[in-house]
Amino acid sequence: IEGPLPAVHAARDAVDQYARWMRADGDDRPIGVLRSAAALDLILRPWDTSRPPVTAHLTLHAALPSLRPDAPAGAAPAELDGQLISAAQCRELLDSLDMLGLSAAPAGGSVHVAIDDPVTGETVAVATRAELAHAAGRGRRVRRGTGTRGAHPPGQPDGPGLRPPPPTPGYRPTAAQDRLITVRDRHCRMPGCRRRAGRCDIDHGQVYADGGPTDCWNLCCLCRRHHRIKTFARGWSFTLHPDGRLVVRTPSGISRTTRPPGWYHDPEPDPPWLDDLAPPDPLRT
Template sequence: MEDGGVPRPPEDGVPVPVLPAEVVSPLLAELELVCDIWSADAHMAREHARQAATIAELARRRSASRDAAYGPRGGPGPDSRAMRPAALADVSDDFVSELAVIRHCSEAEAGRLGAESLLLTTKLAPTWSELYAGRLTVRKARILLDLLGDADEEVAAGVQARVLPGAEACPPGRLADRARYHLYRLDADAKERRRREAERRADVHVERTADDLGRLVIEGPLPAVHAARDAVDQYARWMRADGDDRPMGVLRSAAALDLILRPWDTSRPPVTAQLHIHAALSSLRPDAPAGAAPAELDGQLISAAQCRELLASLDMLNLGSAPTGGAVHVAIDDPATGETLAVASRAELRRAAGLGRRIRRRSRRGHPAEATGLSGGAGDDGPGLRPPPPTRGYRPTAAQRRLVTARDRHCRMPGCRRRPGRHDLDHGRAFAAGGPTACWNFCCLCRRHHRIKTFARGWSFTLLPDGRLIVRTPSGVSRHTRPPGWYHDPEPDPPWLDDLAPPDPLRM
């Protein structure tokens, strides 16, 4: 380390943080280091409390009365109301979206943080005070939030009065046990109420794990979950008895997926699973190098090798036969910018290239001439591919919907990753104001964010010609998104952003 405590960059170029030389000395007792750790914990707790108070104040300014002005179409849907925390019942439905844009986080995180902030500044005000004083860590505060968030105010006050005095010296696990003990003594129905609330919020979701694997999580009543697991285990043991020598964990995984997908069942209408894959053509070649560019499957990156295995298993690489119950569409991207120019099926690609096209010539007398074979031999006289043309109607055509969905891949709201199939194609410039029904004037918005754009007060959505969607919240925060895979040079900000910039003292 150089004199003065400036860290010297190591060989890999990453600096190593160190304390200044005058601080690191034999005279510095280890107790002082311990005190610095305690001080950092107290500062983090105080800043969390300050943030909670600020978020709660913004939430109170976003009253739910804002939603009522737009009628039932402007209010939240049944799924949104069912999953909404009770602490946000009196807050406008678009507040969570605004907080997510402000913090650049997901709406799930923003909703949790908004509910915690309101609870900490109302029913759990004693907990907020201990947090602000630095006597309670953020983790301990969240333990009390989880247990007392749905309790009555009197019960919450009674539990806090019993557990907060000794909470500073109490480990988190012990604090949770103490809070749960007093909660169940003061409110005998609390445990059953929490169980019913958890069942009401049960869902199925996917978690990404290491090495291009995923975990399908099915939430449900504990007895039913155990029964399902035992059934899967029994099927796996039957597979082992039939001679399958793979590990039992792999057999259980295969059995569970087969029980859901049921590839052997032809007695009922098939359920077609739609997979959206984006991959470079060079990565799909059999001789692709080991370091080929990864592919994207429903918004998740997978290796090029795994993508080739998936396409081969679905028989999608064979142009001579179409897979049962599905279709393959290829997106043609500009190699320089990544902009999606066209989307076509395999048959459309062949026609565009002039392959397999049969032309019938007619004589002057109207009799058909002999049909030709493959025109052009090498297929270089085809009409080519073009983006779907604009239409005069309000609704997009099937070709337009196909291209925009493949281009955007998910909702374009900053932080939202809802997949295609749950989207509305929204005009960037309103159709009523002269906006054309063209691909460049469309972007994908999920139903929730489409409703916010149309009905919520103070929001601004601007779709620029370069593909950027700029979203401005009622509080003046702006974020922008581009279609995935687009790589444009930075463009100037829209003119109205200049109004938010502080005045330049040099120009005054």
């Protein structure tokens, strides 16, 4: 906590006192956990119904086998907003949102399913549950006696499947392109930067004014700072390849390559060494 010293001490002591009251009421969790729970309640105020609800956007990446109730203890972990969580924690989260079967979205929310290539890890498509059902050839209205609504009609062909969103002639990416790029990249693609995709710009690898298409292969996430370095700083080179590789070359000639995370995890984040070499932000005075 940062702020005036008296206010910081008052906030710390208040959280500690609430935690000790919880302990006195019989909660035997560690005191550090009780302090965290007390602070969270003071911030979110779940008892206060006079204020509009505050919602959050969570991006959850998980392998489907890890979501099954019979998944083994060593099942692949899931990833929640860039942090690794266990398969059991993943199932607990989905169960709490009534989403384990992907049958319904939470009130005011939505469910998107990302389909990754199991070999390359490339994100192929991102779809809502309705789009997924349509792609599979389900969810059509059928005549009475020929099947049930929501099931694949007997004798009917399969659905069209899922493909990446098509290119658009305009400068701004379409909503479908934006959805795929943010889910695919998950964070700023600059080596060492982990600013989440929701706070990044969707940038053209090949500049749009120079003929670069607004197509998924030519788009990636860059946070505002690194977007400005790419656009205005002299001596920097950013090359985005069709396979998703982004090659960044510094003015001193050092190159570093990043790839979309896909369904694999680096052992640790790249160090933010490029930031130390970056020239001052040309738009910052």
